[in-house]
Every structure is written in C-alpha cells, then in structure tokens.
Amino acid sequence: METYENKKMMQTVFKNIRKDILRISEISGHGHIPTCFSVVETIYAFYEVMKHDSANPSWEERDIFILSKGHASLAQYVVMSKFGYFDLRDVESFGSFKSRFGCHANRLKVRGVEASTGSLGHGIGLAVGVALSFKIKKSDRRVVVVIGDGESNEGSVWEAVMVAVNLKLNNLIIVYDNNMSHQRGLQITNPGDRFKSFGAIVAEVDGHDVAQLKNEYILRHDTVKVIIANTIKGFGCKTMISNQYEWHRRSPNKEEHEILLKELDEAAV
Amino acid sequence: MRRQFKDTVMELSTSNDKLVMILGDVSVYLFKEFQDKYPDRFYNMGICENTLISVGAGLASQGFYPFVHTIAPFLTERSYEQIKLDMCYNQLGGNILTCGASFDYAWDGATHQCYSDLAILRMLPNVEVIQPGSLKELDVLLRSQYDNGKVTYYRLSDKPHTIDMPVEFGKAVVLKDCGGKITIMTAGPILVNVFEACKDLPINLVYFHTIQPIDKETIEHFRNTDILVIHDAFGLFEAICETAGLSVGYYGLPKDRFCDTYGTLEAIREDIGLDVTSIKEMLLNKMVQCL
Known part of the structure; x- marks a missing residue:
C-alpha cells in the first residue's frame, strides 16, 4: 500500500511529465496533448512494473510494451526518458524533419520502442504475434499493448482480441484507454462487457491511479486480460478537458502554455 | 502447387525450428502433417486476414519465420495496410503465400479474383514479389528467400505450368x-x-x-x-x-x-x-x- 507521501510524490512526477509534454508541444508545434495526458500514468505504471532495461533495450528477457494508439507517442517518449532510454532534450526535436522522435514512433529510430505505430488498429495484432512467439518459446515474458477507445472503432482490434482469446494468451495485457474519444463518432458503450463477451478477463480501474494499474498487471489469469483504464482526455488541464474538440491536435502558444501550466499546478491530481 | 508448398516447408522444417504456419482457414487439411509434427508452430488462426499479417509481423519481431497463407484477394488487397506498415515499415520480414489468383477460382466470380496483388505489393519497400509458375519455381524460390528478413510474397497457383527451366531468384x-x-x-x-x-x-x-x-x-x-x-x-x-x-x-x-x-x-x-x-x-x- 502506498503512503500518502509516496502518492503525493508520484503525483508530482506525473505533473512534471505533463509539463514536459506541454513544453515540447509548444516548442515543436506538434502533439496530441489531451490523449497524451490520458495515458501518462498508464505508460509510467507499466514501465515501472515490466521487466526491461534501458541500458540494454534488446535484453532477451524483457517484457514488451506497445503503444497501439500511436498518436500518444509524446507521452511515451517523455516517460521513456524518465526511465533512461534517452535524454529528454533530444525529444525537443519532436516532429521535425530529421528528428528521431516522430509524432508517431518509429521503432527503427527510437531506442527501446518496440513497434512503429500510428495507423490505428495495428499495434494490437502485432502484440498478439509477439505474445504468441513467447508462448512458442515457452518463455514467461509478457506483452502490454495500449489501445484507445476511439481506436477500437477499428474492426482489426476485435479480430485481434478474438485471436488472442482463442490462443489463450495469458501473457497479453490489453489496456483500453477509455478517455471517451469514442463519443465523437462511433460510440462503444460498456466496453468491459464487450471484451468479456469475447472471452477476455476484464478489470476496470482508474487509469490515473498507478497502483491500480500495477496491481492488475501483477494478478495472473489463464487468458487474455483487458484492463479498462478509465481516464480523462487532457487530465490536469481544465481548458483541454472542456474543449476536447479544439485541443485534440493542437499545440499551445506561449500564453496558452502559461495558462495550462497554472491549471496543472492547481489541479487536484 | 500448394502440395509443393507443404512439401518444401516440411523439408525446411527438418533443419529450422523457427518456421510458423499461420493459415486463414485455407489448406488446413493439407498441412495436417505439419500440424501433427509441429503443433506449437501451426495455427489455423481463422478468417481474419488483417490479424494474420499483424501476428506474422509480431512473430518475425521475435526471430520466427512466419508463413502466412490464405486466399489472394483477402490477404493482399484487404490487408494491404497491414503488409505495408506491420511488415514493410516495421522491417519485420515474413512470407506471404496466397492461392486463387488471378482466376483460379473462376467459378466463384469477381469477389474471389485477384489480379492486382503483384502490382500493389511491388510498390512497397522491403518487399520481394514472386509469381512461381511451376512447382520447381516455388520450391527453389521458397528455399532461397524464406529466411532473408524481407517480406516475400508468393502467389501460388492451382494450375502450374510444367515447362522446365533454370530457376534463380531475380533472374528472368x-x-x-x-x-x-x-x-x-x-x-x-x-x-x-x-x-x-x-x-x-x-x-x-x-x-x-x-x-x-x-x-x-x-x-x-x-x-x-x-x-x-x-x-x-x-x-x-x-x-x-x-x-x-x-x-x-x-x-x-x-x-x-x-x-x-x-x-x-x-x-x-x-x-x-x-x-x-x-x-x-x-x-x-x-x-x-x-x-
């Protein structure tokens, strides 16, 4: 159980990650900030709990993390920099012509990124293949893939879930970032029931609570597990929360940046 | 030609334990021999072509040689983006083998025809496109290309020719x-x-x-x-x-x-x-x- 002090300290960590995301987005003029803000704790939680080694990204015993909702790449870059994969200053080139750090990550350019994603509904199928390969090798390595609720409009997501359940891939954790993006278009009500009806084990957590996310990772089951991570797009900044359409893909100018920073500082995260 | 595909794969498997068969509910009975011998590396994954390709890429990322196989239009035209991104862009090589093109399933009509597969796949980086016309061509070219890390497309036919000739990858x-x-x-x-x-x-x-x-x-x-x-x-x-x-x-x-x-x-x-x-x-x- 985490103490109040620990929890508070961790919250500061997440505020700082969000500040880095804002800063880099302002510098670069790129980024999907609200969706980055919804998955900060999720990405951080799994980098904390999974087996991996930033000094040796191709360590043969590592677990695999795949961000299928690739437009949250900036959140992944900032979190990975905290875990020592690269210097955060390098990420400041985000989205520029020669940058290694694209608005959607390229695994061949970014140290430690396992899959190049961007087009929605791809990373999850790839994750199924990785999880299957660990089963064939009789390895206890695990795979975490983060998908979006909007992304789950794609039929390929559900294909992949069916295949994963059919193969009983209990080394695969699908994190469903339920940040309500789906409300804009094709709505997915009761996602947990849907995944359950596909045969997956489903757990529902507060996606901004690292402890809950980590606990669900630790609990083992005999088939695929889907963690419905209930999150808020733009979490920590009320301007983005109340104007999600406007901020979906938008970088702040200097003035807006100041306002968003203030909101973050004041937020009861 | 599919029988040759199975025979060649069986032979390659005697010296390589990294071959994985991924079938889209096609040629399942034909590969029973492989399934019986290597149950951990045989998957009739179902009629879900997008996922067949993505899973193949995932397997390739961990050192396996996937053989993804089903009917041509569904695997190439429907799953073009999976081939383009999950395999080619990610540089996760694999073998994609189809049947039915161009008009091998003539009686099934236009939904089962496929005559653009070669044209669209050759546009992608990191890809090899092969149309074996005979059993020998398939056998030789499978052996020479399957494990080279590239995405290699083989368009199989149920109506091969029997004209003998020397066969070398990339040589007319x-x-x-x-x-x-x-x-x-x-x-x-x-x-x-x-x-x-x-x-x-x-x-x-x-x-x-x-x-x-x-x-x-x-x-x-x-x-x-x-x-x-x-x-x-x-x-x-x-x-x-x-x-x-x-x-x-x-x-x-x-x-x-x-x-x-x-x-x-x-x-x-x-x-x-x-x-x-x-x-x-x-x-x-x-x-x-x-x-």
Missing part, C-alpha cells in the same frame, strides 16, 4: 531468342498458353517468376525489339515499363470492367483473349503491323 529466363523483332514477356502459369501460341512464330520469349526486383539486365537485352507483355495480372507490365525508353505494350486483362463471369479458368482466359488461339491471332496481326 530467356526461353526463346530467335532474333525476332517482337519479344513477348510473360510470367506465371499463363506461360502455358503463351508458349504454345508463339512456339512456331519468329518471336522472342522471356519469362519472369520474380516481379520485384525485376531483371532489368534481361529487359535491356531486348531493348531494340518491340516488347509485348502478355500477362493475366497487373504488375509485370508496370515493372518492365520502369526501364526507360522501351517500346512496350500490354495484352491481357480488360480495362475498366470486372470479369464478372463464372465457369472455369479456361473459359475466363478465352473470354479475355488469353487462350492459345486468341493469343496466336493477336501475335500474327502484330507481326503484320511490324512488317
């Missing part, structure tokens, strides 16, 4: 060089009809089993002739056209219409003028024009 085969003014270039099983149609005519004949990379050297050799591509698919003509300054034409698929008939492969070939008689008649006319 000059079947006839009689100094003719006209050179026919063709690929795959349609060779049967093309070979028969031009056997008594003073026409050069060049055969391709590899569409990407295309053998530019052999094409160059016939630069000073009128090149005519006879093919029951798109892709070969476009690949040959990339050599600048050729006089090259295409004879094969009709433009701007589906072949919305049923029946047999032979009937479709007759309908679109790819039977022996029609090809020969067309060639005789062309020879007259070239006089």
